[in-house]
Amino acid sequence: MEAPVVPPVKETKAQKSERLKLAKNPWDAWEEVRQFAREGRDSVLPEWAGLYFKWWGIYTQGDGVGATGGVGGEGKATEYFMMRIGLPNGILNSPQLRVIADLTKQYARNLADITTRQNIQLHWLTIDALPKVVDALTAVGLSPKGACGDVVRNVTGCPLAGIDGHELIDASPLAVEIAHKLTANPDFYNLPRKFKISVTGCPLWCTYPEINDLALTAIKRVVDGQEEIGYTLRVGGGLSTEPHLAVRIPAFIRQDQAYAAVHAAAEVFREQQELRENRTRARIKYLFMRHGWTAESFLEAIEAKLGYRLDPSPVSEDVVPDDIYRDHIGVAPQKQIGLSSVGASVLRGRISGEQLHRLAELAEKYGNGELRTTIMQNILIANVPHAKTADLVVALNGMGLQVDVSSFWRGAIACTGTEFCKLAIAETKSFSKWLVSEMEERLPAFDQQIKLHVTGCTNSCGQHWIADIGLEGKKLKKDGKTVDAFYFCVGGAVGRFARTARPLGYRAAADDVPDAIERLLRGYLAARQPEEDLRAYFARMDDDSLRTHLAGTVVEPVDRDAPPVGAGRHAPGE
Numbered sequence: 001m002e003a004p005v006v007p008p009v010k011e012t013k014a015q016k017s018e019r020l021k022l023a024k025n026p027w028d029a030w031e032e033v034r035q036f037a038r039e040g041r042d043s044v045l046p047e048w049a050g051l052y053f054k055w056w057g058i059y060t061q062g063d064g065v066g067a068t069g070g071v072g073g074e075g076k077a078t079e080y081f082m083m084r085i086g087l088p089n090g091i092l093n094s095p096q097l098r099v100i101a102d103l104t105k106q107y108a109r110n111l112a113d114i115t116t117r118q119n120i121q122l123h124w125l126t127i128d129a130l131p132k133v134v135d136a137l138t139a140v141g142l143s144p145k146g147a148c149g150d151v152v153r154n155v156t157g158c159p160l161a162g163i164d165g166h167e168l169i170d171a172s173p174l175a176v177e178i179a180h181k182l183t184a185n186p187d188f189y190n191l192p193r194k195f196k197i198s199v200t201g202c203p204l205w206c207t208y209p210e211i212n213d214l215a216l217t218a219i220k221r222v223v224d225g226q227e228e229i230g231y232t233l234r235v236g237g238g239l240s241t242e243p244h245l246a247v248r249i250p251a252f253i254r255q256d257q258a259y260a261a262v263h264a265a266a267e268v269f270r271e272q273q274e275l276r277e278n279r280t281r282a283r284i285k286y287l288f289m290r291h292g293w294t295a296e297s298f299l300e301a302i303e304a305k306l307g308y309r310l311d312p313s314p315v316s317e318d319v320v321p322d323d324i325y326r327d328h329i330g331v332a333p334q335k336q337i338g339l340s341s342v343g344a345s346v347l348r349g350r351i352s353g354e355q356l357h358r359l360a361e362l363a364e365k366y367g368n369g370e371l372r373t374t375i376m377q378n379i380l381i382a383n384v385p386h387a388k389t390a391d392l393v394v395a396l397n398g399m400g401l402q403v404d405v406s407s408f409w410r411g412a413i414a415c416t417g418t419e420f421c422k423l424a425i426a427e428t429k430s431f432s433k434w435l436v437s438e439m440e441e442r443l444p445a446f447d448q449q450i451k452l453h454v455t456g457c458t459n460s461c462g463q464h465w466i467a468d469i470g471l472e473g474k475k476l477k478k479d480g481k482t483v484d485a486f487y488f489c490v491g492g493a494v495g496r497f498a499r500t501a502r503p504l505g506y507r508a509a510a511d512d513v514p515d516a517i518e519r520l521l522r523g524y525l526a527a528r529q530p531e532e533d534l535r536a537y538f539a540r541m542d543d544d545s546l547r548t549h550l551a552g553t554v555v556e557p558v559d560r561d562a563p564p565v566g567a568g569r570h571a572p573g574e
Helices: 012-021 032-040 046-052 052-058 096-109 128-139 172-182 255-270 285-289 295-306 354-364 387-399 429-442 511-526 534-540 543-549
Strands: 058-062 077-085 091-093 112-115 118-123 197-200 214-224 226-235 249-254 330-333 339-344 371-372 379-385 412-414 451-453 469-478 479-491 503-507
Touching: 012 214, 032 052, 032 128, 032 412, 046 052, 046 339, 046 534, 052 058, 058 118, 077 128, 096 118, 096 128, 096 354, 096 371, 118 128, 172 197, 172 255, 214 249, 214 255, 226 255, 249 255, 249 295, 255 412, 330 387, 339 387, 354 379, 354 387, 412 429, 429 451, 429 503, 429 511, 469 511, 479 511, 503 511, 503 543, 511 534, 511 543
Parallel strands: 197 214, 412 451, 451 469
Antiparallel strands: 058 077, 077 118, 091 371, 112 118, 214 226, 226 249, 330 339, 339 379, 371 379, 469 479, 479 503
16 A cells, blocks of 8 residues: 655745755855856756845845735845945945946946945846956955855944044954954854844944844943953844844953854854744844843853853943934044044935945045945045045035035935835835935924934834834825835934834825924924923824824824735845
């Protein structure tokens, strides 16, 4: 008698990902991509298109419609690819930038984006271009490895590291060391999910340690009358569909212990098998959110890996910055006598090949060829003699990279949106540019810092959860047509009063967003108390009042749309 045929068990997406990761380390298989390039787009295997490419900083590019043009919360892929170029601590030089500019013009339709993890992102790459781009980057010491995938992502750091007179320590060597030792390290090619690390000696915490998976921030202590600078550690920050602010680990980490502590934390994350069961709940933050971990238990796990105890450090030793601008734009004197940095605000991070070439030229003409990208999607030129800063500002302003900008321009962030992303629901880049121009025209004298973040879906790649005004992409019906729309969240902050933004129960078609924001901000200007900033005002006001300002009348709250199926699963967000 024949044995009964047992139908194959359908794999979950997590099970499929884990099986494929165990089968191959994509960093060891680049020759397969060279073969795809020779044979054409149709030769690309599904496991490469859907997973392995990410280890090389590559995603398949969407068709411009986003998630609504596909099924299961993911839109259709085209023949083109997106690639991120990793820049540890945001550091690059003019020769490297010229190569990126050339690649942008030759292969990426003259379009590049600076991202919220200090990367530079290219689009419109064809399969035959991928090896050429990687070879060109490798030749100048750059790589896309680890810019995506279930790995240590680009390690971010203060763009003024080593030149800011206010920093507690130059942490950029540590950031670069972590990047070089953990990124593309075969021991860490298979983590449960992405692992974002930031390292900073900046007192402004400009790397947003509050929302990183793991973050080191410099801290000062006095022992036997001697001052010592070390680090404190935060773990489990992240946004996406379920935002969570990082947990402070109560330990003082000496400088000579810092890399080992990071390595140990990555090992702890790698070993958590329960995080491999569901892709949407695989980030390290879920140890704290769902699995009962605490700051103390995580410290114990790190110390077990290290083989020694770390010195205690109560939270009272932290000096937490105010929620102020952390973008480092403008002209700032360096600790090197006679030199300044000049930071330019790149609206929504979008930049052309010609602008990249010009930046490389300006960095050499006015500085020493050194540039830094920032997590606010901006770029700065370092080591500029004081006497040359005014001319450099004029040159930057003249090429559309503004040094002196409005609050709306300065605080604008936008994710990739439906233009290229398969998960996005709304277009973001052009919308953000238009929104900023509208607000500048409507409220030209607005005198407050305002973080105005636009994200195309619930995955929060545009970081709307930490914005003063966060806009989350939706769709709704207007005049019988389905149009882009945005759901409003307000009051997000980092720093001393860190909190995630409050959903207000209000949605508006994209065309109506400027009217709503104008009403909201005019309400603030009319009702603010003496010295009350926007964050304090939002904290003081209840949701119903703020929603009434947005709508211009009393309206009932509406629910946020449920996250699309698979949200957070393959989100290309930084």
